[in-house]
Amino acid sequence: MTSNHKRLEELQQQAKELAERIEQLKAEGAREVKQPRDNLLGRWARHEEYGHVLIACQHADERGGLFVAYPDDGFPDGADGRYANQRELTFPEQTTRPQDVPVGEAWLVDADAGDASTTNTPAVKESTGLWITGENNEGGVRAWSDNEVTLITPLIPAHPQDTPETVTTEDEYAALPEGSVVAKPGEEPWVHLPHVWAQEGAATDDLVLAGTVRHVLRYGWGAQPR
Template identity: 80%
Template sequence: MTNNRKRLEQLQEQAKQLQEQIEQLKAEEAREAKQPRDNLLGRWARHEKYGHVLIACQHADERGWLFIASPDDGFPDGANGRYANQRELTFPEQTTRPQDVPVGEAWLIDADDGDDSITNTPAVKESTSLWIAGENNNGDENAWANHEVTLITPLIPARPQDTPETVTTEEEYGALPEGSVVAEPGENPWVHLPFRWLQEGATTDDVMLAGTARHVLRRGWGE
């Protein structure tokens, strides 16, 4: 093999690697462009390490950090809330492939298996490879594989508690289910966790919150 031939193969391999890097950067740029910037309070996101998390602040700071809460058993260090950079989060509307949607999420989809098709139909990701979209004319479940599905939009509300509601008394605070978010104007939100309320850098209970009327921004985890 001549030196020119070797050099050509090296350049071709370098060009291939550069093209892969370019595609990765383009994909990352497109993903970041889709990230919401404002009105983050009460929104679901997914963290690669912590799974599903709830954002407990209105927007990220100038460096991209925001406060998140865990709907499950807290974080590995035992905390129920922590800071994370928004770059580490993926929001439902950023998902573009059916196989990337977590099991249990509901989406509006189109689907076509070559014989039957549906359009603009609510469906739930039942398993890693299967979607269920209600019953067909025979009373059987409409089941679709990932490769047969086209995603339209996630059916996850940004703010599940749309009806104006306030709580003031100890009993009213205590009656809110875990995952609820309350706040008064100008105040950081409080997230309801087992036997306590969590705010950025603080925890409290129903007794301490009582006496101040706060709006219910989310009732429960919104699942």
């Protein structure tokens, strides 16, 4: 068997496993991220008129009002504050821009590249500017750029698992489930895909990563380390 045929078989197996994972995500269902209700003091959010604002109260009043502070060059101290309705705020976990989604997250999306499109489909942010979806009818995968993707809702496991803070050995890297993201300070994160660890423009395996301590930034397809 030639190296090209072997590589083709590996890619076909990866595509099959990704399609199976996508079906599993569909079966688990998506849990929509809603606006937080309590413990708002000190949280950042975005307001269409005021830009980035800092919430200065624990929770909204009975009408949904929150006191927020935001930069304002017109004031002597460079900041201003006023009441805003919580419905007017967008929190970081409610991002609607594909380019703002961290690498490794899974979302339900619509995607349209002109010559191809898909709707209501699970997708993984594989690397900066690149999303991957499964094309189940073809048994392969499809890549999309940020500007071809419309986010619907994040796919978040209902019960995140306990996760290790770091990994070092080959066995520890191999034990991380697909979708996990690891990195050390100063390097691009590595995403665990079927049979391979990938980052923008590169791919490697557990053995090559072993021996270097990396932090687990994400466990599986959505659970944050505790």
